[in-house]
Amino acid sequence: AQKITQTQPGMFVQEKEAVTLDCTYDTSDPSYGLFWYKQPSSGEMIFLIYQGSYDQQNATEGRYSLNFQKARKSANLVISASQLGDSAMYFCAMREGQGYNTDKLIFGTGTRLQVFP
């Protein structure tokens, strides 16, 4: 069965430091996509970054990068130069396959990140 595991319920990081949020996944489908979403206290889910299973390079979006290790089935999110505004819940998610039938996302339980001054 497809599954996303986030083993860190909470993480603390000091402002300006880098932090890694862990995510492992399980799937038997060779085609899949991995996502990270941020959920601040206001409640909306903000799309951060996407990695396709066939992408050769790790995805990067500004201060966010995805450390994709296919053999280990891990897709950790790295936030560089943390800011106070990064404090939020972070969800890792996976999409399996291609096409309309398989665009549903499977989520992990989330990691709450707190950035302190």
Added chain:
Amino acid sequence: EAGVTQFPSHSVIEKGQTVTLRCDPISGHDNLYWYRRVMGKEIKFLLHFVKESKQDESGMPNNRFLAERTGGTYSTLKVQPAELEDSGVYFCASSSDRFPYEQYFGPGTRLTVT
């Protein structure tokens, strides 16, 4: 460009009552998804519309839940009758035909059944 909007933001109802949640996707997005997060658990997929058609409703928990998307624009999710275990946050997301996997989420509706 307006994002995905959901109404209401909060709803408190008694067990046995009916509640209808509404989602307005980003304009032009054919794909619309409903998810929910029950307290302390992961966010789970409920169903997926492509325009007005239900593409995948494998996540709908039971027949007390009814989703519609008349005209392929906004969608409603009705819970009738509500049970205590239906409490949680209901998210709606939408994506375009061109980038179907880039799902943009709304702020969610927090449903509390007492």
